[in-house]
Every structure is written in structure tokens, then in C-alpha cells.
Amino acid sequence: MSVPWLASRSTxxxxxxxxxxxxxxxxxxxRVLGRILGDKAVLVVPAGCTSIVAGYWPREGFEFPLLHVPxxxxxxxxxxxxxxxxxxxxxxxxxxxxSGDGGAADIGFATLSGAxxxxxxxxxxxSDNEAYMNTGVQASGTTMWKALTTTSPVxxxxxxxxxxxxxxxxxxxxxxxxxxxGYPSDLAEKIxxxxxxxxxxxxxxxxxxxxxxxxxxxKTVLVAKLAVETGAWILWEYDRGNFRISPPxxxxxxxxxxxxxxxxxxxxxxxxxxxxxxxREIERRIDENWNLILELEKYYASHVKA
Amino acid sequence: xxxxxxxxxxxVAEAVRMAGVEVISAYPITPQTIIVERIAEMVERGELKAxxxxxxxxxxxxxxxxxxxxxxxxxxxxxxxxxxLYMYEMLWWxxxxxxxxxxxxxxxxxxxxxxxxxxHQDALTVRDAGWIIGFASSVEEAFxxxxxxxxxxxxxxxxxxxxxxxxxxxxxxxxxxxxxPEESEVRGWLPPREPLPFKLEPGSYFAVGNLGPDEVTMxxxxxxxxxxxxxxxxxxxxxxxYARRFDRSVHGLIEGFRVEDAKYLVxxxxxxxxxxxxxxxxxxxxxxxxxxVRLRYVRPFPVxxxxxxxxxxxxxxxxxxxxxxxxxxxxxxxxxxxVRGKVTVKNVIAGLGGVDVSPDDFxxxxxxxxxxYESGALDSWFYTEWYMPWVRRG
Numbered sequence: 001m002s003v004p005w006l007a008s009r010s011t012x013x014x015x016x017x018x019x020x021x022x023x024x025x026x027x028x029x030x031r032v033l034g035r036i037l038g039d040k041a042v043l044v045v046p047a048g049c050t051s052i053v054a055g056y057w058p059r060e061g062f063e064f065p066l067l068h069v070p071x072x073x074x075x076x077x078x079x080x081x082x083x084x085x086x087x088x089x090x091x092x093x094x095x096x097x098x099s100g101d102g103g104a105a106d107i108g109f110a111t112l113s114g115a116x117x118x119x120x121x122x123x124x125x126x127s128d129n130e131a132y133m134n135t136g137v138q139a140s141g142t143t144m145w146k147a148l149t150t151t152s153p154v155x156x157x158x159x160x161x162x163x164x165x166x167x168x169x170x171x172x173x174x175x176x177x178x179x180x181x182g183y184p185s186d187l188a189e190k191i192x193x194x195x196x197x198x199x200x201x202x203x204x205x206x207x208x209x210x211x212x213x214x215x216x217x218x219k220t221v222l223v224a225k226l227a228v229e230t231g232a233w234i235l236w237e238y239d240r241g242n243f244r245i246s247p248p249x250x251x252x253x254x255x256x257x258x259x260x261x262x263x264x265x266x267x268x269x270x271x272x273x274x275x276x277x278x279x280r281e282i283e284r285r286i287d288e289n290w291n292l293i294l295e296l297e298k299y300y301a302s303h304v305k306a
Numbered sequence: 307x308x309x310x311x312x313x314x315x316x317x318v319a320e321a322v323r324m325a326g327v328e329v330i331s332a333y334p335i336t337p338q339t340i341i342v343e344r345i346a347e348m349v350e351r352g353e354l355k356a357x358x359x360x361x362x363x364x365x366x367x368x369x370x371x372x373x374x375x376x377x378x379x380x381x382x383x384x385x386x387x388x389x390x391l392y393m394y395e396m397l398w399w400x401x402x403x404x405x406x407x408x409x410x411x412x413x414x415x416x417x418x419x420x421x422x423x424x425x426h427q428d429a430l431t432v433r434d435a436g437w438i439i440g441f442a443s444s445v446e447e448a449f450x451x452x453x454x455x456x457x458x459x460x461x462x463x464x465x466x467x468x469x470x471x472x473x474x475x476x477x478x479x480x481x482x483x484x485x486x487p488e489e490s491e492v493r494g495w496l497p498p499r500e501p502l503p504f505k506l507e508p509g510s511y512f513a514v515g516n517l518g519p520d521e522v523t524m525x526x527x528x529x530x531x532x533x534x535x536x537x538x539x540x541x542x543x544x545x546x547x548y549a550r551r552f553d554r555s556v557h558g559l560i561e562g563f564r565v566e567d568a569k570y571l572v573x574x575x576x577x578x579x580x581x582x583x584x585x586x587x588x589x590x591x592x593x594x595x596x597x598x599v600r601l602r603y604v605r606p607f608p609v610x611x612x613x614x615x616x617x618x619x620x621x622x623x624x625x626x627x628x629x630x631x632x633x634x635x636x637x638x639x640x641x642x643x644x645v646r647g648k649v650t651v652k653n654v655i656a657g658l659g660g661v662d663v664s665p666d667d668f669x670x671x672x673x674x675x676x677x678x679y680e681s682g683a684l685d686s687w688f689y690t691e692w693y694m695p696w697v698r699r700g
Contacts, residue, residue: 040508044373057518065506067376068515070395073369076331076361080373080381081506083329083357087379093508111369114362 001036001188011038011063018061020053023217025207025224026127027053028181030062030098033125036191038063041096042081046074046108048100049134050127072108074099075115078122094123094195101128101142105164109141116171116200123194124202126164129209137212145285146278148270149212156273160285165204166292169238175201177237181208182224183248190237190246197240206233214269223267231258231286234293243300245293253294255287307553312484314448314477318384318410318470319344320484321452323354324492325408328379331359331370335389336422337474338412342384364389368396368407375405376514377506380456380499383407386474387414390428394435400467401436402526403515404533406459406499407467410452413441413576414474415659423660424474426576426627430604430636436530438468438537439605441575443561445482448472450545450554451602453496457544460499463536473577474660487552495551534606541603559608561600564590565615568597570676573612573641574625575601578663582625585668596672604637609644616641621650621684623675625668625693627657634690650684656693667693 013034020027026049033041043066045051051068055061069077074097082095097104104112104126115122131149132138139149139157142164146156169176175197179187187205194201208224210217227233228248235246245253252258261283265271274282312320318341322330330349332342348354359370364385371381385393390411400407411429415421429439438458442448448470455468472478487495504512538559545557563583565571572582579600586598599615601608616622622645626635633639638653645651652675657663671693678684 042506042508052517054513054516057513057516057522060511060513060516062513063511065508065510066513066516067373067506068513069369069372070399072365073372073396073399076366076369077373077376079359079361080329080331080370080375080379081377082373083359083370084374084377084379085507087328087357088377088507090507110362111366114366117362118360 001185001192003184006032006035006184006188009035011035013038013063015061015063018053018055021211021217023210023220024053025129025181025209025220026050028184028220029125029127029187029205029207032184032187033096033098033191034063036188037094037096037195040092040195041094042085043067044069044074044078044081044095044097046099046103047071047134048103050098050100052134071103072111074103074108075111075120075122075124079115079118079120082121095121097122097124099124099126101126101130101140101164102132105162106141113171116168116173116202119173119199121198122200125205126202127205127207129207129212131212133209133212145282146271146274148273165202168202173200173202174240175199175238178204178206178233178235180206180224180228180233180235182221182228183235186235186246186248193239212270215267219267223264226259226264226267228252229259230261230264231255231290232261232264234290236293238300241300243297245297253290261286307485307487309483310486311481312445312449313340313479313481314442314445314472315340315412315479316344317445317449317484318452318472319348320486321449322382323348324489325453325456325496326380326493326498327354327356327382329357329359329371329374329381330383331361331367332383332385333361333364333367333389335364335386337414337478338384338386338389338410340478341410341412364392365396368393368400371407372396372400372403372405375407376403378499378502381407382409384410384412386412387416387428390432391416394432397432397435397437401530404465404530405467406456406465408452408455408459409467409469411469411471412474412478413471421659422474424476424577425658425660426471427629429469429471430628433605433636436466437605438466438603440468440470440603441601442470442472442477443577443579443600445477445480446484447556448477449484450548453492454544454548456496458537458540461540461544462500464533464540466530466533466537471576476577485553491551495548538606538608556602559601559603560611561602562615563598563600565597565599567595569595569620570597570679571615571619571622572596572598572625572672573601573622573637575604575637576627578627578657581663581665582668584665585672588665588669589672594676596676601637604640607640607644612641612644616645616649619649621652621675621679623652623654623672625654625656625671629655629658638690650679652678652684653690654693655690667695
């Protein structure tokens with residue numbers, strides 16, 4: 001699924017001129033979703049940036065049938081939509097929750113966990129911009145350690161970020177992957193594969209946010225790529241028993257091939273206050289995370305389903 | 307028609323089965339549990355062709371049936387007390403989306419302290435959300451109201467969610483004979499849900515609930531307001547039709563008991579109305595000209611019926627099982643605004659937390675009220691009395 005192939009698709013999903021900020025990562029992710037599932041999906045969108053990006057009535061920013069729903073309700077609403085579509089003979093429809101990090105990992109986490117436990121046949125996209133951006137950049141459960149937000153404005157966030165993809169993997173669902181808006185072909189492939197899986201699937205999408213992270217709006221893709229190239233964001237995929245590190249992240253299993261973390265950090269105003277010691281600590285955490293992912297890869301490789 | 311002994315909870319489950327509900331989702335809470343256990347059993351045994359979604363919270367239960375209802379399915383959920391409060395946000399989302407969701411609320415006190423017994427604080431706390439709220443007073447009525455809820459809520463003139471409240475334990479766990487109509491008759495009376503004007507399916511591009519001008523929000527509220535006004539008529543019509551078809555004596559927004567030539571009226575809602583009626587019967591025998599009005603629905607509020615009845619009496623006693631703290635009993639406040647000062651009203655709060663109120667207690671309350679009126683005490687000042695005979699007043 002090359003970028004030219006994606007561009008040539010007639011289904012759009014996202015319409016030009018919608019109210020997203022310039023450089024908005026959600027628009028990139030939604031555009032890829034639209035190219036793959038534009039004519040197959042029903043969208044459920046909880047409160048968040050995408051509630052705005054979707055457009056101001058009577059205009060409409062997307063080409064999707066879309067239900068706007070309260071913050072903590074989306075995976076449950078999607079379960080209800082799924083049940084009714086199945087009863088109405090539309091088992092072929094793909095019910096997609098397009099959520100932010102707050103909706104999925106924090107306020108809506110119990111709902112997400114419930115839907116995963118039931119193995120609902122839905123696809124949950126978590127477009128993670130690492131803070132509550134729609135309300136003005138407040139710290140969330142996935143905000144990285146030390147990052148400045150409007151509720152951690154001086155010292156930076158003092159807590160570690162939670163790994164929602166791994167938490168969901170431990171729900172024993174058939175499909176979980178991480179992805180990045182910097183790698184649309186990888187994202188497209190994962191959306192396509194997920195859409196062919198029956199049951200609960202979740203894609204945790206890394207979505208760097210220009211105003212929230214304080215970088216120029218033409219650098220969204222660059223920052224997203226640097227997150228992968230420095231090893232700070234690891235792309236992996238779990239598909240019914242198989243766990244593997246995705247091609248864009250493969251070179252960075254080898255620590256020496258990762259770009260210096262400073263290249264990623266220096267572009268972001270939210271991290272401008274970090275000391276050298278802080279950077280070393282973040283590097284240590286990145287190494288720890290890699291070790292965990294590599295161990296998981298090893299574990300699943302030795303327990304592959306026949 | 308056959309007579310079967312059912313509890314309030316199993317009667318509601320039976321109504322759900324006969325209504326051909328397609329998607330059910332609920333989270334267990336005492337004293338609602340038997341409703342959802344019974345329905346889950348019906349689904350697993352194949353007695354009801356439906357999907358039962360076991361969720362992790364009440365918020366999600368209402369979210370699931372919201373999603374299913376927005377996709378055209380006939381749905382049901384049930385809850386109680388804290389569960390209903392946990393749903394609060396979704397209650398508004400469902401009503402403002404004009405979806406005919408039906409929910410049984412097994413009325414129960416709100417903590418702390420923990421208390422699983424009946425009062426009406428849960429159902430009346432959510433009265434402003436845009437749900438039609440009915441109060442059953444017998445097991446048979448819980449069955450009837452649940453079936454009627456689908457006809458009323460799905461009616462094109464209404465399109466609103468409906469709550470059927472039944473008192474915890476006094477109705478939910480009490481067995482009474484119910485005259486059950488044949489399933490085929492019910493199917494004839496309650497056709498399948500009409501398709502929505504939109505179809506939430508791939509390839510149809512539209513959004514439900516997105517941002518818009520403030521005027522749109524206000525207009526949509528006005529539509530709900532008008533639908534509630536029309537719902538009064540639709541409830542009268544649907545319940546009268548049901549009564550004719552299935553041989554019931556009670557229908558409409560209220561039930562009057564010995565209201566003819568009454569000079570005093572007692573107004574209340576819910577299962578304890580039966581005890582109050584017994585008291586009114588005894589007082590009539592003693593020569594007191596008293597009648598009773600039981601509210602079958604508190605939303606929409608039966609303003610016209612109450613105004614007419616109140617115009618011919620000297621005074622009204624409202625006995626409330628729910629309080630608006632800082633003001634008065636919830637129904638009393640509504641009734642006083644409905645009768646617009648045309649009649650003297652006294653308000654008594656009783657039975658909170660499931661405190662038993664016997665026919666004798668009602669007799670004491672009603673006699674006290676009549677004496678106070680006749681002595682002129684009610685004219686000079688108004689206060690809300692708390693009926694707590696176990697508390698010694700010094």
C-alpha cells in the first residue's frame with residue numbers, strides 16, 4: 001500500500017477545508033483511514049479534537065456516517081451499533097471508534113476495557129497526541145514524563161506515561177498494533193489487516209500535535225518520523241498470536257542505529273526545559289521499553305499458534 | 307389472556323420478551339438484578355431472539371442501547387439508584403438524540419448510607435433530562451407500562467426515551483397475579499419499530515450530533531418540549547387503546563380514586579398508592595370527603611388533569627418520596643406550579659430510604675392535614691412536614 005496507491009483511491013473520508021489546525025496529525029490518520037475504509041466504515045467519535053475537525057453544522061468535514069458521542073461512551077456505543085448492524089444484515093460494515101488518548105486511555109478506559117473483554121467486532125483507533133489538546137493541552141495519562149502542558153506548566157509531568165497498546169494486548173484480543181502518522185503505508189497496511197480480523201482490534205496511532213507540543217505546523221511528519229527513528233516510538237503489530245516489530249522500526253532494534261534523542265527533543269517547545277540528566281533518563285526509559293518489546297517478540301515467537 | 311403470578315421484575319422481563327426487543331444491555335444493581343438475569347436467560351435459551359451485551363458499567367449500558375437504537379434496533383435497559391445516576395450524562399444524550407430507548411428503573415434510595423430499599427429519589431432526580439417517566443403501582447401495571455412505553459416512545463409524534471419506575475422490593479420482588487395477553491395479540495398491538503429517517507451504514511455520509519450554531523441547540527430543545535406536550539395526548543391515547551384491547555381499567559396520566567365530590571385530595575405516585583387508597587377508603591367510611599390522585603406519569607407532568615381536579619377541592623396533600631433539598635418534595639413543587647396558587651397545598655415527605663408507611667400512617671397524615679386546613683393553620687404559613695413518627699419531638 002504505497003502512498004501513490006493511497007492517493008489514487010476514490011474514497012476520501014476526510015474532506016478538504018475541514019476545521020483542523022494546520023499540520024493536524026488526526027487529519028493525516030483519518031485520511032489514511034478514509035482511503036482504506038471510506039466505503040466500509042461507520043465512525044463513532046467521542047469528545048476530542050475530532051469532534052471539531054468533523055465540521056460545523058450544516059457543513060461536514062468527513063465522508064463517513066458518523067455518530068458523535070460523550071467522552072467515556074464510544075466503544076460501548078460502537079458495540080450497540082455493531083449489534084444492530086449485525087441484526088440488520090450489515091455484518092460487512094466496519095464499526096470504527098476514532099478516539100484520542102483521553103477518550104481511550106483515561107476517562108473512557110473502563111468502556112474500552114469492557115468492549116475488549118467482550119471481544120466486540122470493532123476497530124478502535126487511538127490517535128494519541130499525548131495530552132488533552134482539544135481543551136488546551138492539559139496533561140493526560142499518555143503525556144510523556146517531563147513534558148510541559150498547561151496543567152504541568154513549570155516542572156513538567158511528574159508521572160510516567162501508560163502504554164495503552166500493551167494494556168490492550170493483555171486483554172487477549174485478536175489484533176493490537178502501534179502506528180505513526182509519519183508512516184502512512186505502514187498505517188494503511190495495519191488498518192487493512194485489522195479490518196479483516198473478526199473481533200476486537202486496536203491501533204495506537206502516534207500523532208504529534210504542532211500547537212500542543214510547540215513545533216512548527218510544517219514539521220508534523222518530521223517529528224513523527226523522528227520519534228520512530230530515535231526509538232522513542234516503537235511500531236509493532238500483534239495479529240492473532242503473531243507479534244512482530246514493524247518494518248519502519250526494525251532497524252532500531254539495534255540501539256546504535258537510532259538517531260540521537262536530542263534531534264527529536266530539540267524541535268519541541270514542550271521539552272525545551274529538559275536538562276541533560278532528564279534526557280539521559282528518557283533514553284534509559286526508551287531502552288527499557290525496547291527491551292520489553294523485544295522480550296514480547298521473543299515470547300510470542302516461541303508461542304506462535306499453529 | 308392467562309393469569310400468571312409474577313414479581314415486578316419478572317413481569318418487566320416478560321414485557322420485554324413480548325415487545326420483541328432486539329438489543330439489551332445492562333449492569334446489575336440491587337433490586338433491578340432479576341430483570342436482567344431473567345432477560346439474559348431468555349436470550350440464552352432462545353426464547354428471545356436478541357443480543358444481550360454484558361457491559362462493565364451503567365454508563366456503558368445506556369451507551370450500548372443508544373448505539374443500537376441509533377442504528378434502528380428496539381432496545382431495553384434497566385437500572386436503579388446509583389446506576390441511574392452513573393448514567394446521567396447518557397440520559398441527556400439519548401433524549402436529545404430523540405431515541406425511543408425504554409428503561410426500567412427499580413426505584414431505590416441513594417446513599418450514603420448504603421440503602422437498597424425504595425424511595426423515588428433516583429427516578430425524580432433525573433426528571434429534567436427529557437425522558438418520559440412513569441410510575442407503576444402494581445406488578446400488572448409494570449408489565450403494561452413497559453409494553454406501552456414502546457408504543458409511546460416510538461410514536462412519530464413523540465420519539466423520546468421512556469423510563470418505567472417500579473418501587474424496589476415492594477413491586478420488584480413482590481408476587482402478584484398478572485393477566486398476560488397472548489404474545490400474538492401483543493405483536494398485533496405493538497408493530498416493529500419504524501425505520502429511522504437516516505440509516506447508519508457504510509456509504510451514507512452524514513453526522514449525528516456535531517457542533518452547530520447555538521440556535522440549533524435551542525430549537526432542538528424546543529422540539530423536545532413540543533414532543534413532551536404531544537406525549538401527554540399520546541400516553542392517554544395509547545394507554546386507553548391498550549386498556550380496551552387487554553381489558554384494563556386504568557389508563558391515562560393519572561388514576562383517580564374516590565375523587566367524586568371529594569373536598570380534599572391526596573396526591574402521590576408509586577406502589578405505596580395502594581396503602582394510601584386503603585387509608586382514603588377508611589376515612590371515607592368515617593365520613594371524611596377525601597379522594598386520591600395517583601400520578602401514573604410525572605414527565606410529562608399531568609398539569610391539565612391536576613388543575614381540573616384541584617379546582618373543585620379545598621386543599622391538596624402531596625405525599626412525596628423524594629426531596630429537592632432546599633425547597634420541598636419534588637412532586638409537591640411540580641403540583642404547586644401546576645395549580646398556580648388556586649388551591650391550598652400541604653406537602654409531607656415520607657418513606658425515604660424505604661421506611662414503611664402503612665395505611666394507618668396515611669390516615670394519620672391525612673387527618674392531620676384536614677384538621678390543619680379546617681383550623682386555618684395551612685392558610686397562614688407553608689412548610690414541608692417530615693413524617694417521622696419514631697422521632698420524638700420535644
